[in-house]
Amino acid sequence: MHGTLPAPPQRQPKPTPVLPLVLRLALRELRGGLKGFAIFLACIALGVAAIAGVSSLSRSLTDGISREGRRILGGDMAFSLLQREANEAERAFLSAKGQVSAIASLRAMAVAGEKGSALVELKAVDGAYPAVGQLETDPQLAPADLMAQRNGAFGAAVDPALLARLDLKVGDRVTIGAANVELRASLVSEPDKIASGIGFGPRLIMSQEALRATGLIQPGSLVRWTYRLTLPPALSTDEALDQIEAEANRVLPEAGWNIRTRVNADARFARNIERFTQFLTLVGLTALLVGGVGVANAVRGYVDRKRASIATLKSLGAPGGQVVRLYLTQVMLIAAIGVGIGLVVGGAVPFIVTGLFGHLLPIPIHPTLAWGELGIAALYGFLTALVFALGPLGRAHDVPVSGLFRDQIDPERRWPRRRYVTGLVLSVAALVFLAVFAAYDRKIALMFVAAAAVSFALLRLVASGIMTLARRLPRPRRTAPRLALSNIHRPGALTPSLVLSLGLGITLLVTLALIDGNLTRELQQTLPKSAPSFFFLDIPNAQADGFEGFLKNQAGTAQIERVPMMRGRLVTLRGLPVSQIKANEDVSWVLEGDRGITYAKTAPEGSRLTAGNWWAEDYKGKPLVSFDDKIAQGLGLKLGDEVTVNVLGRNITATIANLRQVEWRSLGINFVMVFSPNTFAGAPHTHLATVTFPNGSDAAVDARILRSAALAYPMVTSVRVKDALDAVNDVVSQLITAIRGASSIALVASLLVLAGALAAGHRARLYDAVVLKTLGATRARLLSAYALEYGLLGLATALFGLLAGTLAAYLIITRVMNLSFALDLSGALTASALAVLVTVGLGLMGTWRILSQKPALYLRNL
Incomplete structure (x- = not known):
């Protein structure tokens, strides 16, 4: 039969792999799990979470301020004037734009009879308050009922702190100036609290009728009048706000008011958030860089465990570049897991803070997923992983198959190929660029980058120096010291990684301990012996001589200083x-808002001329001004330059006649600007006085003077210096607590890295232990040798950490914070000793597990 044979089946072409070969192999190897990468993941996740959490919380706060700008400001715009109310033209201008409400704020004394007196932050409001938001009191009363005049007293809402301080309760009465005030409710929340700033006393809210009844408003009184403008909805656009601000400055150029809009309701507060965010971000970046050492240790250990796989791949013809790409892909995939964990934790921080503490925060917070900030945090994580992984992986490119096995006991010293070095340099440059580019203050970011680079370089030199010294020292006769000394410098020693991880941790500990100690000392212990005990403000010009006589009678031999005082705002510099x-x-703070100013015939005490000459006591020429030299330098001012200051609605131009160095820390009376006496001839003003006891005063004397002054001169505001410092101390203490909490993240990362460094040497230590136990070494002898090794490394590294941490703290305290530095190593020595003990403890814990292994199993594989 003739027929046709069936055609053979056509071989189907193999489908083209979707994923590249390197990625497929990397994913296949990762099926075995992430053993050995726990510390790697923890280090990356911790650093990314710190950066993402801090930046996300900052964005939530700034967004909250932006979204709640009208409530914070009390309207769409706020026009502030100092020492005077708006005149008819200014009120007419504002009224033509929208609804206007006025608030007056000043410091005053609340007198509670025999119970004493206390400084209060007084806020006097009109009938339109609050134009935006709600005033919450306990009991809740309508503002009209709360502040109305009944039974010979005006009503007020008061901060509970005043009730506690003077042992009062709701319904009691106090005297403020010449007015009787009934405390009808305790203050729970005021919608515009942030815009009022931080005060030295409890808040008390009353009506403007009550304020006028007090008699506190005198010519030159330090009262701030703020006019809130609420625009019609159709005109309430950002462009309209800018147009009104420009028109106000053009039509009323000498008004001298400070204008804010809901867009920048509290610009200084927002800038402070950004500054503090940068600091905490740098702390998070420190944790990430410290964790990078853990990444390097983990990758080095991973390559060590994969020697057989690398040898197999290279023996089958895989080029070295492909091997490096394979394991770099695996490392970056694992880094992606750590980055993802960090982003989830960091992104959740604003929501967690809002849920737990939102009702307690005095500032609005709008929790949000800040994708830009999260992206930057992720980039930090990936770049850190890449920087610290390229070195250990690059070395495997050129090692031959036989060398891969020999390398575990005799590692070759070589640099990776040029391509890997180039990649490393580019990665470091990208990380540096990101750190500087994303920073609020790039100068501080550059200082941080330089400090990090110097720290890594110095620690590497320290490790090399320790190994060289150990190599050249005479061999001890006893076994344990000889073995410990050999372990420090032998091939594959743990010295470089241990010194790096432990050195960074101790340096950070010492730096934080010294900064903490110096800040505490600055706030609590460095008050000059000659510092005033009291400041007395708003002394009426007509009563200044009488009040000074009263103080001399009350304070006995105390030194009394009195100067005229006004408030002014810089308008122009050099035109x-x-x-x-x-x-x-x-x-830059000098240009924000108003400053205290004075005039004087002679140079103030506590200052020294550095350039120019003081004017004659009978000088009658054009206005002259003396400037603080450091501030003048920061503003680019020099002798002969002209500055214009707005005082009481008038622009006054003066020429800089001299510069002087001011000792601000004496807490005596001094000013950034001191004018010649003829500048303010006839201008209404008040006086400022201080009382300084030669040997200090006690609480009883202070209480007597405060009470007597409040009764005899109710218009005068008394500020006890210790109380003011305590208020500042409370704020700074909260910041220090936040810094400690954030810095603990970096310390945890350092501890993880230390554990990782010890774990990375597990294979080499296991090999040593097996051989030595076979040769008859006992467990006790090996433990003593390892304890001595870890102890010597810990002590040497602690010495470096003490020196480097002290230097870092000195630079931060003196150059960044502009404070004096005192060396107190008690806390730093304790921290260093604990770090050494932790090193020895972790090292011996890992060694104990190694020594418990049976030699036979490992001898068969050697």
Whole structure:
């Protein structure tokens, strides 16, 4: 039969793999789990979570301030004037734009009869308050009922702190100036609290009728009038706000008011958030960099465990570049898991804070997923993993198959190929660029980068020095010391990784301990012996001589100093508006808001001329001004330059006649600007006085003077210096607590890295232990040798950490914080000793597990 044979079946072509070969192999190897990468994951996740959490919380706070700008400000715009109310033209201008409400704020004394007196932050409101938001009191009363005049007294809401301080209760009465005030409710919440700033006394809210009845409003009184403007909804756009602000400055150029809008309801507070965020971000980056050492240790240990796989791949023809790409892909995939964990934790921080503490926070917070900040945190994590993984992986490219096995006991010293070095340099440059680019203050970021680079370089030199010294020392006769000394410098020693991880941790511990100690000392122990005990503000010009006589009678031999005082706001410098002045960050505060100013015939005590000459006592020429030299330098001012200050609604231009160095820490009376006496001839003003006891005063004397002054001169505001410092101390203590909490993240990372460094040497230690036990070494002898090794490394590294941490703390205290530095190593020595003990303890824990292994199983594989 003739027929056709069936055609053979066509071979189907193999489908083209979707994933590249390197990625497929990497995913296949990862099926075995993430053994050995726990510390790797923890280090990456911890650092990323710190950066993501801090930046996300900061964004939530700034978004909350932006979204709640109208409530914080009390309207769409706020126009502030100092020492005077708006005149008819200014009120007419504001009224033509929208609804206007006025608030007056000042410090005053609340007198509670025999129970004493206390400083209060007084806020006097009109009938439109609050234009935005709600005033919450206990009991809850309508503002009209709360502040109405009944039975010979005006009503008020008061901070519970005043009730506790003077042993009062709701319904009791106090005297403020010449008015009787009934405390009808305790203050729970005021919608515009942030805009009022931080005060030195409890808040008391009353009506403006009550304020006028007190008699506290005198010519020159330090009262701030703020006019809140609420625009019609159709005109309440950001463009309209800018137009009104520009028109106000054009139509009323000498008003001298400070204008804020809901867009920048509290610009200084937002900047402080950004500054503090940068600090905490740098702490998080420190944790990430410290964790990077853990990444390097983990990758080195991973390569060590994969020697057989690498040898097999290379023997089958895999080029070295492909091997490096394979394991770099695995490392970055694992890093992605750590980054993901960190992003989830960091992104949840604003929501957790809001859920747990949102009702307690005095500032609005709008929890949100800040994708930009989370992206930057993820980039930090990936770059850190890449930087610290390229070195250990790059070495495996050129090692031959036989060398891979020999390398575990005799590692070759070589640099990776140029491509890996180039990749490492580019990765480091990208990490540095990101750290600087994303920073609020790039100068501080550059200082941080330089400090990190120097720390890594120095620690590497310290490790090399320790190994060289151990190699050259005479061999001890006893076995344990000889073995410990050999372990320090032998091939594959743990010295470099231990010194790096432990050194970073101890340096950070010492730095934080010294900064903490110096800040505490600055706030509590460095008050000069000659510092005043009291400041007395708002002394009426007509009563100044009488009040000074009263103080001499009350304070006996105490030194009394009195100077005239006004408030003014810088308008122009060298003819340029202050908005166009690019001032140094540390002096820019002088251009924000108003400053205390005075005039004097002679140079104030506590200052020294550094340039120019003081004017004659009978000087009658054009206005002159003396400037603080450091602030003048920061503002770019020099002798002969002109500055314009707005005082009481008038622009006054003066020429800088001299510069002087001011000793601000004496807490005596001094000012950034001191004018020649003829500048303010006839201008209404008050006086400022201080009382300084030669040998200090006690609480009883202070209480007597405060009470007598409040009764005899109710218009005068008394500020006890110790109380003011305590208020500042409370704020700074809260910041220190936050810094300690954030810095603990870096310390945890350091501890993880230390454990990882010890774990990375597990294979080499296991090999040593097996051989030595076979040769007859006892467990006790090996433990003593390892304890001595870890102890010597810990002590040497602790010495470096003490020196480096002290230097870092000195630079931060003196250059960044501009404070004096005192060396107190008690806390630093304790921290260093604990770090050494932890090192020895962790090392012996890992060694005990190694020594418990049976030699036979491992001898067969050697």
